[in-house]
Amino acid sequence: MSTYLTTREVAEQLKLKPATVSDYCKRKVLPGAFRARPGSPWRIPAEALKSLEPDPEVLLPPRNARSASQYGRGRAA
Numbered sequence: 001m002s003t004y005l006t007t008r009e010v011a012e013q014l015k016l017k018p019a020t021v022s023d024y025c026k027r028k029v030l031p032g033a034f035r036a037r038p039g040s041p042w043r044i045p046a047e048a049l050k051s052l053e054p055d056p057e058v059l060l061p062p063r064n065a066r067s068a069s070q071y072g073r074g075r076a077a
Contacts, residue, residue, distance in 0.1 A: 002045050006041060007044070021042075
């Protein structure tokens with residue numbers, strides 16, 4: 001049987017905000033994360049944390065066009 005974690009537990013382990021972990025779940029960055037029904041809390045398999053890169057910040061999308069161009073994604077400013 002798999003062990004499931006909450007967004008708060010994962011956020012504490014990765015030193016992120018729970019909202020960021022929820023975003024990872026929505027974008028399917030954390031494989032196997034699911035909701036029992038819409039609006040219910042995310043359930044994240046403990047094994048999903050092993051799939052992340054050592055620095056989870058690299059997984060965040062750029063916040064605006066300027067930062068996108070700094071990382072080679074999007075138009076040059």
